Amino acid sequence: MSSELKTSIVIPKQGTTIRRKKFFTRRDVAGYLFSAPLLIGIVVFSIYPMIGALILSFKKSSQTFEGDWAGLNNYKYVLTDSLFWQSIYNTFYMGILSVVLGVSLSFILATLIHNISWLKWRNFFKGVYFLPNVVSLVATSILFSFLFNPGSEGLLNYVIGLVGIEPIGWFTDPKYARFSIVIMTLWGMLGYNTIIFIAALTSVPRDLYEAAEVDGANWLKKWLYITIPYLKPIIIFMVIIGTINAMKRFTDVWLIGGTAGNPAGSLMTAVLYIYRNGFLSSQMGIATAASYILFFFILVLTIVLMLTNRKSNFD
Amino acid sequence: MNGNVTDKNSRRSKKVADWILTGVLLIGSLVMIIPFIWMVLTSFDWAARLKIPFPPRFWPEEFSFKTYQMAFTNIPMLKYMINSIIVSVGVIVVSLLSAVFSGYAISKLKFKGANIVLLLALSTMMIPFEMTMIPQYLMFAKIKLLDTYWSFFLPALNYAFGTFLAKSFIDQLPGSLREAAIIDGANEFTVFVKVYLPLCIPILATMIILQFLAVWNDLLWPLLALKTPDKYTIQLGLAMFSYNKDLPLPSVIMAATTVSLTPVIVLYLFLQRYIVESIALSGVKQ
Numbered sequence: 001m002s003s004e005l006k007t008s009i010v011i012p013k014q015g016t017t018i019r020r021k022k023f024f025t026r027r028d029v030a031g032y033l034f035s036a037p038l039l040i041g042i043v044v045f046s047i048y049p050m051i052g053a054l055i056l057s058f059k060k061s062s063q064t065f066e067g068d069w070a071g072l073n074n075y076k077y078v079l080t081d082s083l084f085w086q087s088i089y090n091t092f093y094m095g096i097l098s099v100v101l102g103v104s105l106s107f108i109l110a111t112l113i114h115n116i117s118w119l120k121w122r123n124f125f126k127g128v129y130f131l132p133n134v135v136s137l138v139a140t141s142i143l144f145s146f147l148f149n150p151g152s153e154g155l156l157n158y159v160i161g162l163v164g165i166e167p168i169g170w171f172t173d174p175k176y177a178r179f180s181i182v183i184m185t186l187w188g189m190l191g192y193n194t195i196i197f198i199a200a201l202t203s204v205p206r207d208l209y210e211a212a213e214v215d216g217a218n219w220l221k222k223w224l225y226i227t228i229p230y231l232k233p234i235i236i237f238m239v240i241i242g243t244i245n246a247m248k249r250f251t252d253v254w255l256i257g258g259t260a261g262n263p264a265g266s267l268m269t270a271v272l273y274i275y276r277n278g279f280l281s282s283q284m285g286i287a288t289a290a291s292y293i294l295f296f297f298i299l300v301l302t303i304v305l306m307l308t309n310r311k312s313n314f315d
Numbered sequence: 316m317n318g319n320v321t322d323k324n325s326r327r328s329k330k331v332a333d334w335i336l337t338g339v340l341l342i343g344s345l346v347m348i349i350p351f352i353w354m355v356l357t358s359f360d361w362a363a364r365l366k367i368p369f370p371p372r373f374w375p376e377e378f379s380f381k382t383y384q385m386a387f388t389n390i391p392m393l394k395y396m397i398n399s400i401i402v403s404v405g406v407i408v409v410s411l412l413s414a415v416f417s418g419y420a421i422s423k424l425k426f427k428g429a430n431i432v433l434l435l436a437l438s439t440m441m442i443p444f445e446m447t448m449i450p451q452y453l454m455f456a457k458i459k460l461l462d463t464y465w466s467f468f469l470p471a472l473n474y475a476f477g478t479f480l481a482k483s484f485i486d487q488l489p490g491s492l493r494e495a496a497i498i499d500g501a502n503e504f505t506v507f508v509k510v511y512l513p514l515c516i517p518i519l520a521t522m523i524i525l526q527f528l529a530v531w532n533d534l535l536w537p538l539l540a541l542k543t544p545d546k547y548t549i550q551l552g553l554a555m556f557s558y559n560k561d562l563p564l565p566s567v568i569m570a571a572t573t574v575s576l577t578p579v580i581v582l583y584l585f586l587q588r589y590i591v592e593s594i595a596l597s598g599v600k601q
Contacts, residue, residue, distance in 0.1 A: 137534065
């Protein structure tokens with residue numbers, strides 16, 4: 001195709017000389033003008049801040065770019081700070097649990113909804129399960145801090161009390177706080193994943209199932225050997241998006257656990273650590289160093305997950 | 316073997332399966348909905364203004380609108396909502412213009428370096444906001460635009476995902492429309508605005524939905540950028556009020572939370588199909 005284009009340009013000799021004289025065509029000029037807002041946006045709000053953060057991370061704690069150089073001290077500080085490692089541990093703990101539970105539950109939910117014959121019910125369930133997703137994280141956190149009230153007056157404690165379970169200190173007991181956040185996250189994100197899975201399920205070719213039915217496969221076999229393998233790229237995609245979002249957890253833990261990530265630091269996350277150092281103790285150098293380390297973690301995780309996808313395609 | 320009998324049987328078992336599935340999913344949706352219902356009903360419970368009632372109840376003991384009155388007088392909810400609307404509209408206008416112009420240019424103008432622009436946009440999409448927030452904060456502090464809504468409108472220029480959405484949408488539109496209009500003497504700007512922009516309405520609607528939900532629900536950047544309580548967005552105002560743990564007022568906080576949700580919930584009830592489609596599209600496209 002491209003060679004065809006080239007030859008068609010070369011043939012008329014006069015044409016080429018005219019083309020060479022005009023370096024920018026009318027299309028080029030318009031193209032640059034049309035892309036200018038985006039390019040300015042990318043340079044000023046992505047590239048410049050990335051470089052700025054890198055420079056800051058090598059500076060002594062300062063609120064401007066003019067401070068003294070700190071060498072690797074900020075990175076050394078963060079990497080030896082037990083609070084940072086605790087925040088990474090908490091972030092991963094809540095992240096892995098919510099991604100594993102969230103993706104598998106929503107996948108099951110999506111297949112259930114997809115398999116109902118009645119279109120009206122299907123649309124109804126899509127709507128209901130997705131509803132929590134439009135609710136802000138602020139509202140969700142406020143709502144759940146009432147539902148998860150540690151006293152017996154909390155709705156959830158009352159319900160489990162009916163079957164004889166002692167009240168649980170959901171957000172106030174360090175043993176349960178992280179898991180309670182996971183439950184809350186599931187409530188919020190289940191619908192989002194489900195909608196995307198349903199969209200993907202409709203794209204599975206029907207004749208695959210029909211061929212399997214001829215061979216006598218039941219629904220479980222069809223699900224295991226056709227649906228899951230066919231949707232694997234989407235599953236991996238959901239895991240990647242979920243992981244990246246989980247690494248950035250801030251709003252809910254900040255509202256529920258405060259800047260100390262209470263109870264007992266069990267809700268301290270990496271972004272909360274960055275926020276604390278940068279905006280509460282004005283140590284922008286340490287905060288940006290921590291943000292680069294977090295970015296490194298996200299990058300490695302994303303690459304590993306993408307590689308698992310590629311590997312399976314070669315099998 | 317009679318094919319008719321097995322056919323009837325399988326149809327009957329499919330119907331049974333449908334009923335079981337619907338039953339299971341109904342129970343599940345009840346679990347999803349109960350938190351909302353409880354919040355809305357408790358928000359009308361004047362008796363719960365100082366303490367969450369025990370044993371928990373759904374129906375208010377002292378039904379009253381006074382909780383809402385308090386929410387609007389103690390917390391300037393109306394002001395926060397207006398602020399959020401201003402921020403959302405500004406961000407949507409700026410980001411959509413930036414996205415649809417650049418998406419069109421990459422797709423149809425095929426200028427020198429169009430692919431580089433697309434690659435640049437796609438790669439910056441991977442940079443999380445949390446990475447850039449500190450330098451961005453310092454930058455706005457330096458040019459004295461912190462604590463103004465410009466700190467929301469300007470970064471909206473960088474809506475790379477929108478560019479990507481617009482580009483793949485415009486790819487499906489015929490390029491011959493542009494050529495015909497050019498022959499008729501139209502300039503590139505007119506071609507875009509008069510011919511292609513009206514055809515882009517579906518993808519613009521998708522972007523409006525996605526951006527509105529993102530901006531309306533955001534907390535982190537408002538928390539950093541806004542200092543004056545008068546300028547708070549709804550999420551920041553609500554967060555700051557409920558952050559004060561010495562002031563319990565449960566049913567008043569729930570009234571305020573309910574108010575903060577009304578615009579999105581109302582929008583959702585009316586545009587449910589489009590919102591669900593937009594989210595599905597954004598997931599499949601990414």
